[in-house]
Amino acid sequence: MTTHISPESRSLLFCSQIRELESFGKTQQTEYSLMQKAGIAAARLAAGILQEKHLPVLIIAGPGNNGGDACETAARLAMMGWHCTLLMYGEPGKYSEDTKKSYTFASELPLTLQGYQDLSDILSTRWALIIDGLFGIGLTRDMDEHYAELINGINKLTVRSDTAVLALDLPSGINPDTGDFTNTQMLAIRADYTLTFIANKPGLHTAYGKDFAGKVFVDDLGIQVSKIPESRCLLIEVDIEADMLALSSLRRLPNTHKGHYGHVLIIGGVQGMSGACLLAGRSALLAGAGKVSIGFLDAAASFDALHPEIMCKNIRDFTVTNEVLVAGPGMGTSHEAKKILQDMLRKNTPIVIDADALNLIAAEPELQVVLRQKTSPVILTPHPLEAARLLGKSITQIQHDRLSAAKQLATTFNAIVILKGAGSIVSNPNGDILINTTGNPGLSTGGTGDVLAGLCGALLAQGMPTIEAAKFATWIHGKAADELVDSGIGPIGLCAGELPQAIRNILNRLVRQSDFPSQRQRPV
Numbered sequence: 001m002t003t004h005i006s007p008e009s010r011s012l013l014f015c016s017q018i019r020e021l022e023s024f025g026k027t028q029q030t031e032y033s034l035m036q037k038a039g040i041a042a043a044r045l046a047a048g049i050l051q052e053k054h055l056p057v058l059i060i061a062g063p064g065n066n067g068g069d070a071c072e073t074a075a076r077l078a079m080m081g082w083h084c085t086l087l088m089y090g091e092p093g094k095y096s097e098d099t100k101k102s103y104t105f106a107s108e109l110p111l112t113l114q115g116y117q118d119l120s121d122i123l124s125t126r127w128a129l130i131i132d133g134l135f136g137i138g139l140t141r142d143m144d145e146h147y148a149e150l151i152n153g154i155n156k157l158t159v160r161s162d163t164a165v166l167a168l169d170l171p172s173g174i175n176p177d178t179g180d181f182t183n184t185q186m187l188a189i190r191a192d193y194t195l196t197f198i199a200n201k202p203g204l205h206t207a208y209g210k211d212f213a214g215k216v217f218v219d220d221l222g223i224q225v226s227k228i229p230e231s232r233c234l235l236i237e238v239d240i241e242a243d244m245l246a247l248s249s250l251r252r253l254p255n256t257h258k259g260h261y262g263h264v265l266i267i268g269g270v271q272g273m274s275g276a277c278l279l280a281g282r283s284a285l286l287a288g289a290g291k292v293s294i295g296f297l298d299a300a301a302s303f304d305a306l307h308p309e310i311m312c313k314n315i316r317d318f319t320v321t322n323e324v325l326v327a328g329p330g331m332g333t334s335h336e337a338k339k340i341l342q343d344m345l346r347k348n349t350p351i352v353i354d355a356d357a358l359n360l361i362a363a364e365p366e367l368q369v370v371l372r373q374k375t376s377p378v379i380l381t382p383h384p385l386e387a388a389r390l391l392g393k394s395i396t397q398i399q400h401d402r403l404s405a406a407k408q409l410a411t412t413f414n415a416i417v418i419l420k421g422a423g424s425i426v427s428n429p430n431g432d433i434l435i436n437t438t439g440n441p442g443l444s445t446g447g448t449g450d451v452l453a454g455l456c457g458a459l460l461a462q463g464m465p466t467i468e469a470a471k472f473a474t475w476i477h478g479k480a481a482d483e484l485v486d487s488g489i490g491p492i493g494l495c496a497g498e499l500p501q502a503i504r505n506i507l508n509r510l511v512r513q514s515d516f517p518s519q520r521q522r523p524v
């Protein structure tokens with residue numbers, strides 16, 4: 001058995017698949033032994049987090065099997081000499097057989113047992129670590145008053161102290177499939193670490209799950225990996241070896257010219273919104289497009305003073321041939337914008353559709369028909385509000401299940417979709433899902449979406465396959481923001497205009513690391 005972040009842990013399984021695996025696991029070993037393994041792994045991780053034994057640890061055990069995991073964890077920590085308090089929720093008489101065994105095992109060890117009636121004592125103690133074994137994947141309905149009081153109390157306690165929180169399987173209150181709350185009260189325990197069992201879960205990596213899970217570890221509890229159902233949902237990580245083929249699109253042979261690296265044409269920029277096009281254009285330029293043009297809908301800026309390399313014209317003065325189009329930044333939703341978009345959708349060229357172009361499509365069934373009929377590559381980059389308009393839903397409905405929303409958009413419009421936001425979702429029309437692992441709230445500022453659209457355009461222009469372009473663009477865009485934050489530029493005050501240079505650094509690093517023959521120094 002291993003506690004690890006392994007390549008396999010990039011595979012994300014839905015609750016129904018986990019239950020399937022549990023049933024299979026139980027044919028190999030008893031449910032109780034799975035619970036014991038969960039406890040051993042959690043105690044080991046807790047000891048790694050804390051290191052000093054004399055510090056007080058609170059372990060919260062709920063009424064289901066997640067509570068059993070908690071009892072096992074408490075027992076192991078107590079055996080290792082830790083100062084543990086086990087806070088029991090639920091009636092021991094109503095526990096499952098396995099949870100009863102774990103509870104009996106723990107209660108015979110030197111630890112303090114407390115009932116939830118003692119909550120005020122609990123909430124006035126300074127814990128070094130709190131282990132959340134309240135609910136796992138079995139939480140279904142709204143929480144009773146005493147659970148709500150506990151969760152609010154714990155979150156208040158930890159936000160103003162250095163107490164760390166380790167969630168068992170998932171932060172109690174988070175839906176493992178969607179990352180939304182399981183309850184209408186929007187209650188969940190906010191964890192710094194989550195040790196999830198059997199397999200990694202999508203809900204830990206998007207929406208509220210991303211806020212509440214902290215750093216995620218996966219333990220398979222020794223269930224044979226070969227029995228894991230093939231996952232159609234993966235975390236995006238860039239792996240130089242595995243991504244060698246996609247990265248080879250970026251290789252530069254000596255005997256090439258700008259025509260080999262494509263021409264990106266950004267379409268948008270009505271009066272007052274030309275900045276959106278400049279951001280997208282600069283992003284495309286620094287991400288390696290051979291040529292970049294901006295086709296403004298209103299009077300064009302004569303050139304971009306920061307990047308005079310970019311050709312600026314009025315869109316009506318362009319004859320589109322084989323450019324990669326990025327339509328939407330600052331485009332507005334006028335009748336004129338609709339006509340231009342309709343023309344552009346009819347061209348047989350790759351297109352990235354963002355911002356107002358998405359709003360126009362949402363409002364105009366005619367455009368939807370043209371979009372569905374396209375055979376050249378299409379990437380849609382909606383944020384949740386744009387996604388809501390496209391699907392005729394509310395933002396809340398989109399955020400309630402981001403994976404399904406992305407999938408539905410991809411199948412409805414026969415396109416690759418990047419549903420943006422914390423834990424961006426990339427979906428193809430076949431329903432395969434990727435969840436991004438990079439990015440931070442520094443990106444929550446105007447213009448960062450324009451930079452993403454320009455980056456998608458540049459990768460397509462350099463010949464990357466559509467799904468790879470969407471995946472790499474999403475990952476690199478977030479990674480650029482992470483690196484800017486690491487160097488002190490953000491999250492506060494990070495500007496969209498600072499992203500393209502960081503993106504350029506990452507692209508060149510990836511190409512260098514993948515060590516293509518054309519990049520190697522030849523012996524003299």
Ligand SMILES: NC(=O)C1=CN([C@@H]2O[C@H](COP(=O)(O)OP(=O)(O)OC[C@H]3O[C@@H](n4cnc5c(N)ncnc54)[C@H](O)[C@@H]3O)[C@@H](O)[C@H]2O)[C@@H](O)CC1
Nearest residue numbers: 022034035064065066135136137138139140141142143169
């Ligand atoms: N079955 C197995 O093979 C394994 C299960 N494990 C653990 O077991 C967990 C799943 O166990 P369970 O299915 O018992 O689920 P939970 O431990 O999440 O608890 C569900 C229990 O809580 C009750 N409940 C649900 N919503 C409630 C609410 N709002 N208020 C009050 N009570 C509520 C249910 O009636 C049920 O009794 C996993 O998340 C994992 O932690 C691990 O021990 C690994 C192996």
Ligand SMILES: Nc1ncnc2c1ncn2[C@@H]1O[C@H](COP(=O)(O)OP(=O)(O)O)[C@@H](O)[C@H]1O
Nearest residue numbers: 420421422439440441443444446447448449450
């Ligand atoms: N909290 C966050 N964590 C991670 N990424 C974020 C966060 N907030 C915003 N982003 C990212 O920033 C970008 C914002 O795009 P968008 O909303 O279209 O902005 P704009 O229209 O101003 O360009 C998206 O790529 C989104 O995924």
Ligand SMILES: [K+]
Nearest residue numbers: 132135170172
């Ligand atoms: K939990």
